Amino acid sequence: MPEATTPAISDLSPPAHHNCPESGIVELPGTALFRVSGKDPRKFLHGQLTQSLDEVTESQSRRAAACNPKGRAYALMLLADVDGDIVLSLPRSIAGDVTTHLQKFLMLFRGTSMEEISDARVFGIRGDELVAQLSDKAATLAAPGDSLSVPSGKLIRVMPTAEGCPRYEYWQLAPNDALQDDIAQDKLTINESDWRAGNIAAGIPELEPAIASQYVPQMLNWQHLDGIHFKKGCYTGQEVIARMHYLGQLKKSMFRLKLESIDSAPVAGTGILAGDKNVGEVVNSVMFDNGDCEVLAVIKHAALASQPWTLEGSSHSFTPMPLPYTVPEQSNSDD
Secondary structure, eight states, X not given: OOOOOOOOGGGSSOOBOTTOOSSEEEEOTTEEEEEEEESOHHHHHHTTBSSOGGGOBTTBOEEEEEEOTTSOEEEEEEEEEXXXXXXXEEEHHHHHHHHHHHHHHHTTXXXXXXXXXXXXXXXXXXXXXXXXXXXXXXXXXXXTTBEEEETTEXXXXXXXXXXXXXXXXXXXXXXXXXXXXXXHHHTTOSOHHHHHHHHHHTXXXXXXXXXXXXXXXXXXXXXXXXXXXXXXXXXXXHHHHHHHHHTTOOOXXXXXXXXXXXXXXXXXXXXXXXXXXXXXXXXXXXXXXXXXXXXXXXXXXGGGGGOOOEETTSOOBOEEEOOSSOOHHHHHOOO
């Protein structure tokens, strides 16, 4: 896939609040929504994604990866059923390249289309209080992946932070004046960096242009986010992904780490060292207003005994931070 020139995600918004409000809402203009519709939207996506489209229903959303023939993920996305169509979210920084690539396969599915929903808006919501304004059924969203059709869009519960903060995405697919009044009243109490910090604390990676097509999805803990269906039919990259799963060949995975008192957040792809040896790379990062920084990083399991790890080009050492899910491969590794 061609290289993108969009700035790194960590460069796009102010720092996150180190004491983030437990309740808040923010618009996420860096996320685009695409509708796959027509004759065979599920059949088309089934052959391209790591997820079984049978798992995507009106009440269940699912994560998925799109991979190249070597099993490397060039896109990570969230899928939802909207009136029988499939709507998927993508970071705008890679959306153009991803959709251009997928369109090559879409030509084989006459009568099926994939178009950006140009007037859609995506909101991130922290806490349970605000979602009640969107639906009196919001309390039925009990677990990550639970979704609900609401006026003008879709409400999806996503992974909470490791510290236990509930989180949701609201996909507004059509204008909603009443919602705009509610949002204005709530003053958008969090910013995009707060939401990104929540994703890091929830162990949800986002592929940036610098690291697209570098990692098999399991290296990004995607199986622990229900983003890989190991029993579905063939899709691009399946052989590599299945072999890694069934033969236990995963030698690196994703960690959440913290840096204290650093001048700026490292960009995606920055090296992580054990001594003078490179053992991993930064995937995502976020800067806090107190000078601290958190990252998601893919690190070799063989380096677990070689801590502390340091940031390439810096003397700063990382402190391990918890994830909201377990990664048994990290403790079971013999490497």
